[in-house]
Amino acid sequence: MFKRILLPADGSEGAFKALKLAVELRKVHDAELMILSVFRHHSLREASMSMVRPRDPEHMDDLMKSYAREVAESFKRYALEQECPGVRAFVKSGHTAKTIVEFAEKNDVDLIIVGSHGLGEAEQLLVGSVSQKVVGMAKCPVLVV
């Protein structure tokens, strides 16, 4: 019944838990798995960055993009190791939840799987809020793991 599953990957433990379930679910439903890693463009982070003052702010975009790509690729590798043929990984920039939901609509995704908890206590609120936003904005079913 599910034909195309989208897994947003943010490198958190919650997202990895979601990946493991996505790989299982994909098998049962013989569905296609798409992995999406979203990074925020530097200008979108200026407000929060202003306190951090990175030494090399002009390269922040490259760094974030490269991290997002690394996460997407490592998730894809795991999926391939778990016999998940045809898995594809994507990297996009933008507001996280909005980008996930728009990507899902454009690609006829019929299930989004998200983790409910993030890396550590400090990040739980943020990651949880992305999941909540995806649940609220998505037009397809969302599985919160």
Place this chain on the structure above:
Amino acid sequence: MFKRILLPADGSEGAFKALKLAVELRKVHDAELMILSVFRHHSLREASMSMVRPRDPEHMDDLMKSYAREVAESFKRYALEQECPGVRAFVKSGHTAKTIVEFAEKNDVDLIIVGSHGLGEAEQLLVGSVSQKVVGMAKCPVLVV
């Protein structure tokens, strides 16, 4: 992979949409389906009821219980019509989200399916908030339809 699916039934359009998906998903996973209709005990509603002043307040519990049972039974009938053998319906009183999550834990449920939207615009906020609470409190995956 999912062996026991719980569907909270509140008579809303969102819950019926969730039921339809639950019935399909149950087939694919050869899972057991449990339907749970939760009603709030009169004392729990006193605050909101104080504005309504029902003519026969001592019978409010019976009315709510009877409505909850009717919803659970109609959901069960639909599931049986869709070839969903062994479906069971339950009625419990208590705080909605808490009762759903506790029931899931006690019964080794491995997936809860909830609707994202309720009956009408006026109820969306409330029903949405129950779904959100279930997502936040549940120890098993929650599918928001």
